[in-house]
Amino acid sequence: MRVLVVEDEKKLAESLRVGLRQEGFVVDVCNDGVSGLWSATENAYDAIVLDIMLPRLNGYDVLKEIRRRRVWTPVLMLTAKDGDYDQTDAFDLGADDYLTKPFSFIVLVARLRALIRRGTPERPNVVTVGTLRLDPAKRRVHRGEHEITLTAREYGLLSYLMRHAGDIVTKGEILDNVWDSSFEGSENVVEVYISYLRKKIDIPFGLHTLLTVRGMGYRLTPDQSGDDLPSRLAGSGVGRA
Known part of the structure; x- marks a missing residue:
């Protein structure tokens, strides 16, 4: 199971890389939105963990562009923002799940496994x-x-x-x-x-x-x-x- 983590907090990103690898995932990490967008659209992943507050290109714009390019990889948004509008915006743009910081690593793993089990969802037609x-x-x-x-x-x-x-x-x-x-x-x-x-x-x-x-x-x-x-x-x- 290959996962992309797009997170600018390097300590957290490295912690996720180590933890997810121990859980059996193959993990790629990007620390800004531009490199995250490139990886998400150029490589095949089973799931993407995407922070919202990213340098160079925020997570909302990364998600919007991923979906515009018809990449339907399941995306779990990971952020310190926890307002209802933030969640609504994320889901409206095509996110599949949402976690706020601080979060439980066990919960993150469980949600990633659930997303991967469901597979790439069929997206709505025009x-x-x-x-x-x-x-x-x-x-x-x-x-x-x-x-x-x-x-x-x-x-x-x-x-x-x-x-x-x-x-x-x-x-x-x-x-x-x-x-x-x-x-x-x-x-x-x-x-x-x-x-x-x-x-x-x-x-x-x-x-x-x-x-x-x-x-x-x-x-x-x-x-x-x-x-x-x-x-x-x-x-x-x-x-x-």
Whole structure:
């Protein structure tokens, strides 16, 4: 079993190298994000242990680039950061597990073995609703041929709506699935982000696919006018230099 450890704390990295070798793993170690990215994409590993706070290139960017290049090796994020948003960001980018420092070496080994037993997971395919496409692997969204730039929260909301296209989803369901469990704000935040999304996925294209169902929630529907989308783009100015 071959494992890559990307960790800038050299004492910890060496401790992991020694300990994992004693557990029967073959271990490569990198101390910065750039070399870690190179090793992760140029070599075959059964699992990757990846710190977030790395020099030269942080762990989030390393993970994002690994997945963009369609390398699906299981990744366990290892970091001193332990907020809900940190974990959510890691999982959204394609992490398979998460441990915070200080951690138990026994737990680390157990989780690595579990990841390796499960093997490389099958990654989700592109999700399509009408002319709207969302690629989970690349974290990119397109309406027709035009790429749409979204914030992390907007992306999470759109991903949830697209996976439930045609269904009415309530504010409560959206909060449960898009915001973390510690969120204590008003449900009205959903209305705000629905508005943000409409301004990016509908209004520039002359479409009305993200619907408000009064008293119930929201529903994303396929656009019925995909054939004339290029003319709509031209008329709206979207995509012009």
